[in-house]
Amino acid sequence: MNILVLVAGVLDPKWPVAPMGDGLPERVADRLILSPFDEAALEIALRIRDAQSDTVIHAIVAGGTEAIRLARAVTAFNIADVTTLDLPAPWDQGATARALAPACGDADLILMGREFGDCDDGLVPPMLAGLLCRAFFGRVQVVEAGAGVRLMREAETCEEWLSVARPVVASVTNDRRIRLRKPLMKNVMMARQALIGTVTHCPAPTDGLDLAGVSARAGSRAQMDCMMFDGSPEQQASGLAALLVEAAR
Amino acid sequence: MSHWQVLGVRSGGPCATPLPDFDRPTLLVFPATAEGEALGGATAAANGAAVLGRITSLTREGQVLVASRATHGGRVAVRLRVARGLAVATVNDMPDLDGEIALGAPADPAPERIARADRRVALESARIVLGGGRGLDEAAFAQLERIADALGGAVGASLPAVDLGLAPVSQQVGQSGKFVTPALYFAVGMSGTPQHLAGIGSATRLVALNTDPGASIFRVAEAGAVADARTLLPLVLQAVEARLGNSLQTPAGPVRK
DSSP: OEEEEEEOOEEOTTSOOOOBTTBOOOOOGGGEEOOHHHHHHHHHHHHHHHHOTTOEEEEEEESSGGGHHHHHHHHTTTOOEEEEEOOSOTTOHHHHHHHHGGGOTTOSEEEEESSOSTTOSSOHHHHHHHHTTOEEEEEEOEEEESSSEEEEEEETTEEEEEEOOSOEEEEEOOOGGGOOOOOOHHHHHHHTTOOOEEEOOOOOOOOSEEEEEEEEOSSSSOOOOOEEEOSSHHHHHHHHHHHHHHHHO | OOSOEEEEEEEOOSSOOOOOOOSSOEEEEEESSHHHHHHHHHHHHHHTOEEEEEOSEEEEETTEEEEEEEEGGGTEEEEEEEOSSEEEEEESSOOOOSEEEEEOOOOSSOOEEEEOTTOOOOGGGOSEEEEEOTTOOHHHHHHHHHHHHHHTOEEEEOHHHHHTTSSOGGGBBSTTSBOBOOSEEEEESOOOOHHHHTTBOTTSEEEEEESOTTOTHHHHOSEEEESOHHHHHHHHHHHHHHHHTTOOOOOOOOEEO
């Protein structure tokens, strides 16, 4: 099986981030790490290779020179073909999908995180699948690899299992069952010397979207005035229940 | 009147539906669910649409549509502007709409579906998640499960609650657990550490219940109550069941900000 892993990388959440002028926070090389979703996608590819020795894994890491360190970290999982791809407008999920599409080649299985980097909230993977005219299977949690490959996700009250029988784009979410392994030290050492290529691409046609502004938020969530339910316990419970039932409908 | 129209999209079943020809710039708004994202992304690809992402606000400024959304795990906000054509977005709560359309999408290839033993909605796809922290005990977690069952939601837990054995690790939400993006997260008996909040989508609405009025969770929750969960959860369950059953409802208590 020919697998392509698309790795986005994110700014390490342990460090503060701030807009750079009117633009997005700078992607600094030594603060760029694999996201939990990147790690899960990578681990699924590795498990398929463990089970099927003829599997070949390629990886593309989003970014320019700042992403080379991250690309070496991916190479350390004994992945020989790792390249970088600079994204022209990371804030534009459509532009990101359009930039990735020409670089995907003929992989049987394209694996990527459920959210592709800091600026995606889940639309890049299905859009990429649409651009490539491939099937899409989102939020994968588990892989079962033997003679064949099956991907599983939990949906509502059931498990959905997809047998990978033809080219598929699968987005992967983090799950305790697919924690990324540690690379072998000898491979880490070899990765330091590895040649990291760069994918060049033609500018994708624009879709009329502009970045009108970037601002910092105080934390991972915006602070707000909390509406407190006072009164008797019954009244408090009734107020909370109203919100819960409204959201469930 | 702005020339943009904003249309909500609902699932139109398993048959592929072509988009109608719109005579004016159109924003298609999909629910921020796994299905909504898949359909939204496919629609954007097939129609060359601009992608606004999971938006938290939307304004029409003359002929231009301006949307805001969070990036970088909710630590940065971007404003996006689109002037023409077709655009797609996802939302947790539908904005004011000019109309609604149904779009179908074939499940191709169709996955094999196997009912899970616990029959409970998966955390990943739940519209409501009730998260318990170390301020709860086993009985309170059981109450959360009952409320979740009544609402068709799922139960999550903070790392300290998992460490205490109150919930299995498969229910852990947070930086080292699962990432969930429900429409609403009910945080019960937890302080709201950044590590836990990192596992909740930035567009998810938060409601909190805690005995400590100074708990940091109240600074990021849109609504909440200060009370002992062990006392209040049974009453919340009763009130939820009453509302779902269209029974006589107890008026909600006074609110303050």
